[in-house]
Amino acid sequence: MEYILMIIGAVLVNNIILVQFLGICPFLGVSSKVNTALGMGAAVTFVMALATLVTSSLQKYVLVPLNITFLQTIVFILVIASLVQMVEIMLKKMSPSLYRALGVYLPLITTNCAVLGIAIKVTEQPLIAAHGFSILDSTFYSVAIAIGFTLAIVIFAGLREQMELVDIPKGMKGVPIALITAGILAMAFMGFSNLV
């Protein structure tokens, strides 16, 4: 039950883009087509789960015992950057078809603040109070967050595809109208507040 609530919370209530403002760059950049948005979502989910698994393990077994949590930022970003590289190389070798589908999005993920942001956030306070800081919880949460990311980016891509077809006033075209759409979407998502 706790995990179901966690999923709802991460996908709808604290949607990473519309509520937490993380990962806005890919949200605005890679959301003009529904198919690309889906690809990006899948790639982010994959990397995020992996990254959170590794970073929370490092946090628990290396940084905290050695009392060097002040190196957190630098360690985490290096882990994420090299993970992205590794995933790219491995995918290329092991599953060329998946690589073709996700490959172009992978390098973009290093600078996607959602991955680093969530990796840091999950270390700050226990996700389920009674569990304390748990690697399993963190990884699970990051997958749920990534699903929320995918949901938001796909909905948004649908809206933008439709907007391509109509005449948006000159000054509003592109990023401004995208931000206003995101604002209205964020309003709609506020209906979910305190769902869990």
Added chain:
Amino acid sequence: MSKVKILTKGFFKENPSLILVLGMCPTLAVTTSVNNAIGMGAATTFVLLMSNIIISLLKNVIPDKVRIPCYIVIIATFVSMVDLIIKGFLPALSESLGVFIPLIVVNCIVLGRAEAFANKNSVFDSILDGLGMGIGFTISLILVAAVREILGAGSFMGWQFIPSQYNILIFVLAPGAFLVLGFIMALMRHIINRVEDKRKDKMCAAK
């Protein structure tokens, strides 16, 4: 390019967040109050300046192949320093900016300036560039924050001058961030279009 231009191009014409659409996350997230915006702007400017200096100093030492990891390490170091300093001396600010201080690492502005400017130019030019971009970023943060704080909380830098029953709460919440930024960007583009139209008219007239 003249030195003055290197410094000032980030203020308006190449404003990193309002024109180049970089660093959107902090622009949306920490602009609930002008004080937060100034803090975030100053922190980012510091990181931008320091990383620009170090990277332009080391531009001949760092091999091309590993430059991105090197930049990331350098940037992350300065970010962690800022994080520690703010935590130690400005704990209230650290609490309200939260995770967005460490996230300066992935702010595209910083890595972008390293790639696009600092690794090709002299140290002095890189200092100007870093300062200019940082100030431009800070200006846009303050602009967004001022609109949000005045409309949403009826105050400016914590000084309340509109009674709370006239506050439009939504502007300090998530949707307000998107709306305000969207309209400010539209306004900027409108101004730029107008200026360019006028310049074209002048040139036509001169001919």
Added chain:
Amino acid sequence: MNRLLNVSGSPHVHSDDSVQKIMWSVVIALIPAFVVSVFYFGLPVIILTLVSVGCCVLFEYLIQRFLMKVKPTVSDGSAVVTGVLLAFNVPSNLPIWMMVVGAIVAIGIAKMPFGGLGHNPFNPALVARVFLLIAFPVAMTSWPVPVPVWGFADAVTGPTPLGILKEGANVEMPTYMNMLLGQMGGSFGEVSAIALIIGAIFLMIRKVISWHIPVSFILTVFVFAGIFWLIDPNQYANPFFHVLAGGLVLGACFMATDMVTSPVTPLGMLVFGCGCGLFTIIIRMFGAYPEGVSFSILIMNAFVPLINRMCKPRTFAK
């Protein structure tokens, strides 16, 4: 006519005359509900509606004339409909200036930036309503107690039936008869289910709206509320209550059916209606806000392009 409305993508209807006809039909359909609200809430209803309509028309005119520099199209009546619907979605004691803010939002944020009528992905009146709800939570949730026209409507405030359910206030629930006729707390246009249904039937006869969305929306709410009610009748309210309470009938018949912001195929409309119903129940039962109709329609508005994509007739040759 029906065919034209169902299958064309936006912009839907090219001749001004048809848009006008549709819009005025909607206005006529809203008159019964308006009369009932005036009966219960008195003069403020008339004032707020006039302010809302006037501001919507004025802002649309100003924006088109001076910002977009195009020929104003306010005569198509769409701004009037937005104004009336927006006014119907607020408590009758809302300060006038907040109503003006709502009109600015409806026209200046939800409609014109997207290019005007036919291009806006979200229903303008709903965007404004949700904006007001988030911006002024106190003013937007203190409802005057309905008193027939000879009383003083705005003297006392009381909760809506859904508010009673959510907040557990020690107030008696209105009877079903009162909820049907309109003697319950609430935004002034949503109180009388009967008046709204009469209007909706009129629109269906005129073929301005089709039955798909209202029926699937209300049915979904009924079914899910029923399931919860069967599980635990003490904790969850009766499904009839959920259908009559709050803005469900108004939302399902007049807002969700807005042809610009709803799917084009009948199947899509059914999916759309079910989605609205599902989100409404989720928000009503578990969310922080007592009423979920406007949020759920906005969310489903966002899904419309995806629904259209899924439900479009397949092309055979590829």
Added chain:
Amino acid sequence: MAQKKEPSLIILVVVLTSIALVAGLALTGVYALTKGPIELSQKQKKEKALSDVLPGFDGTIVDTVVNFEGDDILVHKAVDKNGKLFGAGVETFTMKAFSGRFDLMVGFDNEGVILNTEVIKASETPGLGDKINKNKSDFAKQFNNNDPAEYKLQVTKDGGDVDAITAATISSRAYCDAVQRAYNVFMKVKEDYHE
């Protein structure tokens, strides 16, 4: 991977390692410099909260961790010069807040009467839920000098004695939840306390 024109792998590794090394050293230096102030500011904050919730107390503070319903809760027991329990500051929390969680410090006297409450960490909605902070409204003050044994820690709408913040019932309920948890923990501590 390695191509002909690239500099040799060794150089790459050397450069990267030395940069990382210098970075690590520099960071350790800054850390050493800021460690004091960071700990000091955190300690001051805790101490200030503790002295706010235990007004007029000067004696020794004994910290214990109490496991309550699966959560570890830190209790600062206030013991006066004679070894008698003066009261305690309980670091409590709630998961029912509008934004998920907030943390409070609640002070009790040795009878279990609430002396004072203080928000440690909360991110409730600005303008609404953040009125739980004392500088924004008087909401939190109504808890003071009440004994939860008689004073029902629920908002009036739920049949309790606490007046909720207008339009922020959830934050108000969460506050009650956190205080109730603190009270339960304190009563447990009080039972176990042997002078």
